[in-house]
Amino acid sequence: MAKLLPKRDAVIIGLGWTGSILAQQLTDAGLNVVAIERGPWRDTATDFNIAYMQDELRYAIRKELFLKPSVEAMTMRNTRSQTAMPMRDYGSFLPGDGVGGAGVHWNGHTWRFWSSDFSIHSHLAQRYGAAKMKGLMLQDWGVTWNEIEPSFDKFEYLCGISGKAGNLKGQIVPGGNPFESARSRDYPTPPMKMSYAPTLFAQKVREQGFHPFPTPSANLSTAYVNPLGVRMGQCTYCGFCERFACGNYSKASAQTTILPVLMKKPNFELRTECEVLKVNLSPDGRHAKSVTYIDAKGVEYEQPGDIVVICAYALMNVRMMLLSKIGTQYDPVTGQGTVGRNYCYQTGSGARMFFEGKHFNPFIGAGTLGQTMDDFNGDAFDHGPLDFVGGGGINCIVTNGRPISNRPTAPGSPRWGQGWKKATVEGYNSSMGFSAQGSSYPVRENYLDLDPTYTDRHGRPLLRVTFDFPDNDIRMSHFMSDQLEKIAKPFGAKITTVSRIKKGWDAVPYQSTHNTGGAVMGSDPRTSAVNKYLQSWDVPNVFVVGASAFAHNAGMNPTGTVGALAFWAAEAITTKYIKSPGALVPA
Amino acid sequence: MKRIFLAIAFAAVSTAASAADVGAGRYQSVLGDCEGCHGKNLAGGVELMTPFGKLVAPNITQDKDTGIGNYTAEDFRRAMKEGIAPGGKRLYPAMPYPAYARMSDADIAALWAYFRTIKPVRHVVDVNQLRFPFNLRFMMRGWNMLFFRPAPYVPDASKSAAWNRGAYIATGPAHCGTCHTSKSFFGADTGLALSGALLQGWFAPDLTGDRDAGLGGWSARDVVEYLKTGRNGHSIASGPMAEVVEHSTANMKGADLQAVAVYLKDLPPSAGNGGGASGVEAQMKSGAGIYRMNCAACHSFNGRGDSVLFPPLAGNALVRQAGAQTLVRVVLAGSKAVATPAAPTGPGMPSFAWKLNDEQVANVLTYIRNNWGNRAPAVSADEVAKIRARHGS
Numbered sequence: 012m013a014k015l016l017p018k019r020d021a022v023i024i025g026l027g028w029t030g031s032i033l034a035q036q037l038t039d040a041g042l043n044v045v046a047i048e049r050g051p052w053r054d055t056a057t058d059f060n061i062a063y064m065q066d067e068l069r070y071a072i073r074k075e076l077f078l079k080p081s082v083e084a085m086t087m088r089n090t091r092s093q094t095a096m097p098m099r100d101y102g103s104f105l106p107g108d109g110v111g112g113a114g115v116h117w118n119g120h121t122w123r124f125w126s127s128d129f130s131i132h133s134h135l136a137q138r139y140g141a142a143k144m145k146g147l148m149l150q151d152w153g154v155t156w157n158e159i160e161p162s163f164d165k166f167e168y169l170c171g172i173s174g175k176a177g178n179l180k181g182q183i184v185p186g187g188n189p190f191e192s193a194r195s196r197d198y199p200t201p202p203m204k205m206s207y208a209p210t211l212f213a214q215k216v217r218e219q220g221f222h223p224f225p226t227p228s229a230n231l232s233t234a235y236v237n238p239l240g241v242r243m244g245q246c247t248y249c250g251f252c253e254r255f256a257c258g259n260y261s262k263a264s265a266q267t268t269i270l271p272v273l274m275k276k277p278n279f280e281l282r283t284e285c286e287v288l289k290v291n292l293s294p295d296g297r298h299a300k301s302v303t304y305i306d307a308k309g310v311e312y313e314q315p316g317d318i319v320v321i322c323a324y325a326l327m328n329v330r331m332m333l334l335s336k337i338g339t340q341y342d343p344v345t346g347q348g349t350v351g352r353n354y355c356y357q358t359g360s361g362a363r364m365f366f367e368g369k370h371f372n373p374f375i376g377a378g379t380l381g382q383t384m385d386d387f388n389g390d391a392f393d394h395g396p397l398d399f400v401g402g403g404g405i406n407c408i409v410t411n412g413r414p415i416s417n418r419p420t421a422p423g424s425p426r427w428g429q430g431w432k433k434a435t436v437e438g439y440n441s442s443m444g445f446s447a448q449g450s451s452y453p454v455r456e457n458y459l460d461l462d463p464t465y466t467d468r469h470g471r472p473l474l475r476v477t478f479d480f481p482d483n484d485i486r487m488s489h490f491m492s493d494q495l496e497k498i499a500k501p502f503g504a505k506i507t508t509v510s511r512i513k514k515g516w517d518a519v520p521y522q523s524t525h526n527t528g529g530a531v532m533g534s535d536p537r538t539s540a541v542n543k544y545l546q547s548w549d550v551p552n553v554f555v556v557g558a559s560a561f562a563h564n565a566g567m568n569p570t571g572t573v574g575a576l577a578f579w580a581a582e583a584i585t586t587k588y589i590k591s592p593g594a595l596v597p598a
Numbered sequence: 599m600k601r602i603f604l605a606i607a608f609a610a611v612s613t614a615a616s617a618a619d620v621g622a623g624r625y626q627s628v629l630g631d632c633e634g635c636h637g638k639n640l641a642g643g644v645e646l647m648t649p650f651g652k653l654v655a656p657n658i659t660q661d662k663d664t665g666i667g668n669y670t671a672e673d674f675r676r677a678m679k680e681g682i683a684p685g686g687k688r689l690y691p692a693m694p695y696p697a698y699a700r701m702s703d704a705d706i707a708a709l710w711a712y713f714r715t716i717k718p719v720r721h722v723v724d725v726n727q728l729r730f731p732f733n734l735r736f737m738m739r740g741w742n743m744l745f746f747r748p749a750p751y752v753p754d755a756s757k758s759a760a761w762n763r764g765a766y767i768a769t770g771p772a773h774c775g776t777c778h779t780s781k782s783f784f785g786a787d788t789g790l791a792l793s794g795a796l797l798q799g800w801f802a803p804d805l806t807g808d809r810d811a812g813l814g815g816w817s818a819r820d821v822v823e824y825l826k827t828g829r830n831g832h833s834i835a836s837g838p839m840a841e842v843v844e845h846s847t848a849n850m851k852g853a854d855l856q857a858v859a860v861y862l863k864d865l866p867p868s869a870g871n872g873g874g875a876s877g878v879e880a881q882m883k884s885g886a887g888i889y890r891m892n893c894a895a896c897h898s899f900n901g902r903g904d905s906v907l908f909p910p911l912a913g914n915a916l917v918r919q920a921g922a923q924t925l926v927r928v929v930l931a932g933s934k935a936v937a938t939p940a941a942p943t944g945p946g947m948p949s950f951a952w953k954l955n956d957e958q959v960a961n962v963l964t965y966i967r968n969n970w971g972n973r974a975p976a977v978s979a980d981e982v983a984k985i986r987a988r989h990g991s
Contacts, residue, residue: 056934056946061895062953234906242907242943247895259895260907260945271942 013303013311019045021584022302022316024287024331027112028570029556029577030322031265032169035239035273036581037320040589043278045314047304049082049286049323050109053256055266059115061258064251067413071254076116077101078108078324085326086462087518089479091343097465097473103517104356104524105254106324110283111265113324113524114570118253118378118410119229119262121172122567123163123575126156126192127390131563134390135400143400147483148353148453152562153534153543156192159575162582164195166574167227170263171235171243174198174227188224190385203232203246208371208443209382212407215502221384226406227571228379229263239272250412252378262378282306288469290319290335292550299337299553305469317592318552318584322577325558329354329459329529330474338530338540338549343458343477349540349548351459353528354476355564358403358449358484360512362495364504365421365442373412373439381408387494388566389450399486403449403566405495412439419444421506445498447491451527451564454481459529479516488512525569527561532576534596542596544583545576551594556580616711623712626705629771629854630698631846632658641665641719646692647798650785651728653692661718674710675703680748681738688738690728691746691785697773699748705771745786757864760853764861767854768792772846777802777838793868794919799988800837801921804868810918810973811871813862821859825850828936828944833916834909836947837924840936848938871920874973878964881976885965888958892950893966901970907945912970917963922977925963926985929954956982 020042023030030046037044053059053076069075078101086095107113127134129152135144176197177187202225205213213223230246237243246261260267273279284307291301291313301315321328332338332350341352385391388404411417419442424434457479461472480488492511499507533539536548545560547553556577558569587595627633635644635655642657659665666674673684681695682688689695698706726733751770753762768774775787780795782788794804794811804811813821816832823830825847828840835843847855875881890899893911897903901912911917917925927933930951937944954962956979963982967974 054946056932056944056948060932060948062892062948062950234904236906240940240942242941242945244896244904244907244945249895258948260943267943271937271944275937275942 013313016312016314018315018317019043020316021045021318021320022047022314023320023322024302025049025112025321025323025327026110026265026281027107027322027324028114028265028574030112030320031269031273032166032574032577033320033322033556033581033584034279035269036578036585038273038276038279040585041278042589045280045282045316047285047287047302047314048110048281048283050283052281052283053110053115053266054270055256055258055260059256059258059266064255064258065249067251067415070116071413071416074101074105074254076107076109076254076256078106081468082108083327083467083473084465085474085476086465087476087478089477089516091456091477095462095475095477097462098518102519103522104526105521106326106524110270110281111256114264115256115266116254117229117264117570118408118568120379120568121167121170121174121227121229121263121571123191123194124565124567124572125190125389128152128563128565129154129156129159138390139394139400143394146454147400147481148455149400150353150533150535150538150562153532153539154579159579160192160195162575162578163571165578166571168199169237169239169268169574170229171199171231171237172227172229172263173200173203173225173232175202175225177224186224188383188385189222190388190391198227200231200233200235203228203230203377203380205382206248206372206375206380206409208373208409209380209407211443211502212445213382216384216498219498219501221386221498223382223384226379226381226383226408228377229570230377230379231261231263237268239269241268241271243267246377248375248377248380250374250376250410252410285312286469287331288334288471290321290331290337290553292336296336297550299550318554318588320580320584321553321555322557325526325529326459326474326476328555328557328559330461332530332540332547332555333461334471337547337553340460341458343455346455349531349536349538351529352538352540353453353531353562354457354459354478355451355453355527355561356478356516357523357525357564358451358480358488358512359446359523360449360488360492360495360510361444361446362499362507362509363419363442363444364499364502365438365506366504367441370440371409371443373409373417373443376410376412378410379408380410381406383407387447387491397490399483399490401450401452401484401487401566403447403487403491405445405447405491405498407443407445409443422508445495447488447495448566448568449484449488449491450566451484452481453528453563454483457481480512480514485512485514525558525564527558527564527569530555530559531562532560533562536598542594544587544595545580546583546588546595548594548598552592554580554584619708619711620715623708623710625851626709626771627712628846628849629767630709631772631842633845634841639719640716641721642723642725643721648692648728648785650732653690654723654725654727656723656725657719657721658713659716659719659721660714661720664720664722665718666713667718671707671710674713675706678706678709681742681746688735688742690735690738691741694773694776696746696748696787697770697776700751700766700770702750741784741786745784758860760857760860761864763854764857764859768858768861772858774805778805790868792862792865794921796921796923798838799923799927799985801919801924802838803916803919803924804871805862806865806868807863808867808870811915811920812865812868813915814867815913815915816863818856818859818863821862822852822855825855825858826852826938827940828938829909829941831905832910833914834935834945836928836933836935840934843936843938848940871918871973872975875964875968875976878968878976881961881964882968884958885961885963886969888954888962889965892954893962901966907943911966912972914972917966918972918974920975922963922967922974922981923985925966926959926977926982927989929959929963930982930986931989951986956980956986
């Protein structure tokens with residue numbers, strides 16, 4: 012029997028990026044908030060010690076900051092005809108755990124999805140006709156660019172993002188990204204200083220008529236004081252971002268931007284190492300009463316709340332909804348149901364060039380130290396004559412110049428022994444790469460549901476991921492690989508290799524922790540799990556915040572848009588919902 | 599009817615007056631940092647390690663059995679200003695009555711009015727855990743006779759009102775000298791006031807106008823910013839000063855901080871820190887390498903730190919104190935800076951005890967203390983070893 016606790020105004024499940032933003036905004040509005048976090052407390056001063064944070068074995072290989080499959084595993088398969096099996100180790104993607112979530116160990120690429128993403132169906136239908144999207148479940152997000160832009164601005168200024176505007180209130184600014192949607196003001200801090208590889212990349216692609224610009228970075232180019240008064244340091248270009256926490260206070264995370272203020276608020280409480288088992292609904296299933304959680308000692312508690320905000324990782328948000336029966340499971344056969352629908356990923360490919368006589372010093376790096384060109388991203392180019400929709404950002408980023416994992420060797424090099432060692436020495440410093448981060452569009456057969464066989468340590472069904480790269484995305488990605496090849500030619504490298512994606516997603520090698528969808532936002536309750544304010548259509552006092560709300564995934568990293576959606580949902584709760592609790596959009 | 603009305607009016611006035619007293623008294627407790635030793639609810643329990651053994655701050659809530667609920671206003675005044683509790687019990691000067699003796703009776707009365715409103719907490723504290731013979735309280739009679747010169751603060755007519763207010767706060771309620779003035783073998787103030795002292799393994803820095811170790815390089819504005827926010831362009835508060843900032847100075851009125859700054863900035867320079875190290879080329883060379891590998895990422899190659907977060911080491915008086923105990927301790931054990939509403943981050947310095955040996959710590963500190971224009975005595979590996987042993991790292 013769970014111990015019943017005093018009621019709070021709002022209960023937040025998970026204290027990562029979105030949970031922290033929601034907690035900050037809701038407590039500012041005077042609500043009494045408790046956040047319940049499955050993982051441990053972590054802060055910079057005690058847990059991200061600068062003296063040992065760059066321990067590659069500990070953090071990158073043994074993955075200390077990531078979710079362990081013993082805590083929560085998933086089953087995975089490519090198609091419905093297969094039996095999904097539980098993964099014994101996370102590989103293709105690496106969810107975070109603990110306070111700060113995956114925002115602790117991210118690279119810091121901070122994009123704004125485009126206006127044409129939020130209204131993707133209308134946009135493509137108008138430009139090419141709806142038939143162009145045949146087989147894809149592309150749909151508008153229900154929120155417009157003008158509505159969401161201020162929330163992007165809030166997230167960028169919270170984080171101190173280093174970048175250069177390309178479209179300031181409709182004016183194209185040279186040196187920035189001309190394809191971005193109009194922004195109300197420039198980035199809070201200037202771009203990072205470029206090292207050799209991105210400098211060369213920018214020069215070579217500019218000569219080819221493209222539009223390179225500094226990748227917007229949450230690794231800060233200068234020290235920064237954010238609107239909450241929290242202070243961040245200047246990035247030291249150590250190159251240990253992905254899979255690592257930042258010991259220098261220079262990568263934006265909940266720890267470096269919000270928690271120092273949030274944790275001192277009298278109307279906020281955090282309970283760590285407490286795992287929410289489910290959200291408890293009223294008998295009619297229309298109202299969330301409380302959440303049940305279990306603490307580290309195995310004691311069960313019931314925490315009532317007027318509002319429940321699900322802020323876990325995208326995949327876990329979907330699982331929490333399914334376990335709690337919030338909304339209806341999506342069925343790929345009938346197309347009915349909304350929870351689990353529009354699961355998307357990322358479709359990547361890369362080029363690596365081996366030179367003679369060039370020294371790139373890749374140990375000078377940062378998660379987002381680099382240049383991007385968006386000439387082939389989204390709908391920045393004419394898809395009329397092409398057999399796909401979507402595209403990708405082409406990024407030249409210098410990071411992860413680490414001794415264990417970063418051993419690029421030219422094709423044909425020995426695979427072991429002295430010859431291999433020699434090849435890695437040459438390859439390390441005289442090669443550079445760039446990659447296409449391709450979009451991922453929803454199809455009927457890619458979805459999330461609960462596994463019928465396998466359960467977690469509490470006996471709850473695991474999440475089942477059914478995913479393969481859709482044919483549209485494969486064609487898009489091959490087009491991107493072709494572009495990489497063309498772009499690489501004028502660099503004059505001795506050897507260039509370009510990867511090409513194949514059908515049959517493999518869950519083992521690392522690819523991307525950009526899992527999106529499953530509880531998507533939209534304006535139609537038949538095709539979306541949450542409305543434009545990320546409020547459950549079915550249980551209006553539940554909000555589900557994160558990349559789970561993405562109706563598709565663009566050729567960009569998701570965190571900027573995740574942060575914007577968090578501010579957007581918080582604003583809806585504090586300015587609309589608490590004044591008049593109930594559905595904010597009539598179903 | 600009229601009489602009743604008057605009586606009510608009188609009651610209202612009297613309540614209002616006492617509410618004002620309570621407010622003023624609460625502010626006196628901020629100036630005096632009562633919470634620093636007696637705890638957030640003033641029920642005591644904070645341990646003070648003195649050279650004579652352990653003292654535990656007593657319960658000063660209004661609980662009649664375990665606190666000071668039986669005190670009269672006069673009892674309280676005597677304890678504060680004379681160090682004598684009811685029944686003639688002698689207090690130890692860890693309770694800074696030698697400083698509080700300078701406070702005005704009005705301020706003490708206001709503080710008592712506030713204390714009367716403190717919720718009684720039943721909490722028995724074993725206060726006196728000093729070693730024999732220091733645990734014999736009557737000995738303090740002799741100490742008082744020898745060292746205690748109670749005198750109310752007398753304004754210096756030749757100085758400004760702000761200076762006098764600052765001097766009153768710094769030497770009276772805020773009792774800066776309790777840590778920052780060196781103590782004799784008998785635990786009494788000795789040497790130049792506020793010129794720095796070793797206490798509980800921390801070196802409380804020189805606050806005089808000395809340019810190397812003191813506040814000679816700080817403006818009055820720097821002093822105010824430091825006390826208000828816990829940081830400024832020169833330094834950041836950690837260790838015991840972090841607690842002082844958090845509980846006391848961050849909550850002081852702007853005019854009072856300004857006054858303290860005026861007073862401190864007028865203190866004549868101390869005799870200095872003993873000058874720079876010489877003949878330590880090998881230590882400097884080794885220290886430079888260690889600095890690049892371990893320190894420069896935050897404190898930067900030129901020692902200037904980071905404009906908003908990490909303190910500079912170049913020109914930082916804290917690194918140039920005569921005694922390097924605080925520096926050694928911070929390098930070995932790490933430290934977390936204070937977090938205040940104005941500067942909430944509270945950045946941390948990691949522990950290097952596991953990574954640097956005694957010699958390496960000595961070398962890098964000697965380098966830091968004698969580079970970028972800094973001048974201070976060298977640090978020896980023996981000194982580091984002693985501090986490492988004492989703090990168990």
